[in-house]
Amino acid sequence: MLLLAFLNTVTSNQHSAATLRMGDQKQEASETKHFPWHLGAFDAHCHPTDTVPSLDSIAGMKTRALTIMATRGQDQRLVADFADKLGITEDTVPALESTSTSGEKSRGYIVPAFGWHPWFSHQIFVGAKDEMPSKFNHYRMAISPSPEDDDFIASLPDPRPLSDLLDQTRHYLERYPHAIVGEIGLDRAFRIPRNEMVDNGYERDPALTPGGREGRRLSPYRVDMRHQQNIMKAQLNLAGEMQRAVSVHGVAAHGVVFETLEETWRGHERRSISKRERKRRESIDVAHQEKKKSEADEQSSKPGDPKPFPPRICLHSYSGPADTLRQYLHPSVPAIMFFSFSRLVNFSSTSNKAVAAIQAVPDDKILAESDMHAAGEKMDDLLEDIVRKICQIKGWTLEEGLKQLRSNWLHYVFGQTRER
Template sequence: MCSPTGESIPHEVPKRGDDGAPKESFPWHIGVYDAHCHPTDTMASISSIKNMQARLLTIMATRGQDQDLVASVAEQHGITDLNELRESGSSETPKKVVPAFGWHPWFSHQLYDDSKDDEQEEEVTDVRAHKKTKHYSTVLSPPPDADFIASLPDPIPLSKFLQETRQRLLAHPTALVGEIGLDKAFRLPWGKVNESSSSRNGDLTPGGREGRMLSPYHVKMAHQVDVLKAQLCLAGELGRPVSLHGVQAHGVLFDALASLWKGHEKEVVSRKKQKMIAKGVSEDFSSSSDEEEEFDEFDDLEFGLGEPKQQQQQQHKVKKSKKPYKPKPFPPRACLHSFSGPPQVLKQYLDPKIPAKCYFSFSMVVNLGTAGGEAKFADVIRACPDGQVLVESDLHVAGEDMDGYLEDVARRICEIKGWGLEEGMQRIRRNYEEFLFG
């Protein structure tokens, strides 16, 4: 989602080339992957996906109104495996979508944790209304009045949502869990949107803010954490990566993840100890993962880095097969989308003991949309490992504007990293493929 206030960001493309200097042609042919976007918020734009220069869009679900929309777009445009993604020239309209199913923290109040239901409820005339009032009075702060509660939808059992999400993930083998996370800044908007009003923008999917004023009510962090951790556990169960939202909650978000991988940390062996053991017996200290790597035909020739395959196979180890995935209480990979923290927070996620690999994606609308974001952007990009940086649009409408945002942020990253555009987009492409497929 594009803004911590809940308002959609206008999709005006930032101007490029204002200094008058000629721009190097952007290498769309390499394959540009949008790691996080929301075009199902504007379903009228979906037909433009086939004409976009971007090779792939990772489309996020956020709330009750868009879960089925994301699934329907994936059924029409979704990839099923890595080979299909790479075969971009095999048809006039290649598959271009990876879906993500999850419940955004802005809407976390609409889920109630039925695992905490009281065994004995007090006797009331209207049980449904009583449970609704009790739920919203518990998870919102300050406690809302009756009129505000009446404007909210009936909450959905968390167990029901998780069951439905599991089925969607199983139906879409490349799907992520997302957008999920924590947000301390967001406040709920006032009132309901009149969906039958002639003044309403009918192109927008219902359920968003749609210009409503913000109330003083926010979702308590404890409830957000419960909803987040339930979805992280589902991702760990099915071995799916996640796309994470974090606004003014960097410490709480890290702690929530750390609580799930506690007891599963990797053993970090010093180089000195590795050398001592190497003199006696051969032992692999590269990872404590249960996955076993082998190597096959994949090599960097696919990215135009051009060495004979025999040399590439000696220099680049690439996964061929793995042992069957063992469910874990945490996701195998996570992308912190539009990462807005300082370098020291980013570095928390790079601890070699962490058993989940973390990636960081960046967008124009969030990372470069304010003076504060602009000021720290270069330092954050320099702190991000070359193999863990991704690009995204975070835009609510597909088409030319989305391509423009992707190009702009990619150019900025390549400039800061000192990469040529060809080299940089090859790196970012590989990063995304590793994030998605492991």
């Protein structure tokens, strides 16, 4: 018996070592192998409208489709303009799913996203138009700490009512059937820029779309968190009404992001199945039960079935701990959750947290993004880089990884599980 146990242990150890070697070989191949762009690489979150001249590069990019975010008043129209030129249509969806090696690309390169970023949410007044306070009173309520610096408030744009923002977003979502809502979210760390430039010889780049930081000094003021939540929830409700996916920003606010999302789906949670019920189902054809559940999930995400929460949510450049994923992936959560990762955010410094999160995210819920502010070769390079990184961490070959990531992106944007 002891000899048999010893032989079993040796065999098991040899098998484990062989498995690890195979994983290492896949990782090495993912790092060195020619990148198979023909399989389709999809950028789940980027900002090329921040650098308008770069938009002419989109048609020549290797990336098959870009999910382009709007963030503020100055770029909503820009995103729409390029959706008119290069937007995905029903005719181009089959080409997005294709793995043809012919080298031909579909006409559609852009999925537009319309939303108001938390960095600019102080510019929005929560309330009816006829109740708008003075500019100074508005910003004293929307900014923390409440500024006493009248010159600073005077330098800020005139606020606009939330109803105008929502009407504009609804108009764009109706105009572009595949558009999503984004970038929206919460940020505890961001400080509102002043008007003056930093004292390091920085000069404003005329190619940049106005309204961003653009090298300006940072003030001591932040957007009030409750105000950010109100703006975020209003946009989440609109996404639920229109049954569109959302791309969510969360920095130094992971707990509050979840609480805010949870508020929108409260009362709509899925019923959790007990262990006893699960065993009972397993004994009566679990495959049939799962098929029915999947069909119900797909049916619930179709247009014409409005809810107060979005059907699909992506936490972009997810920077939270791996343990936090559990609350988003709990069976009671009625929205389908995705998590995207970027080289710029997740691997700019220490990467241990990102590696753990990527390992923990289910294979069918992970997305890749560049989060880049200019289209072109650099954006392609960043997307390739993060895809290779995800494949390395997951132990996928590049072919396996690209096929899985393509399937995930199609599910995220279009709301249907596609065959890989």
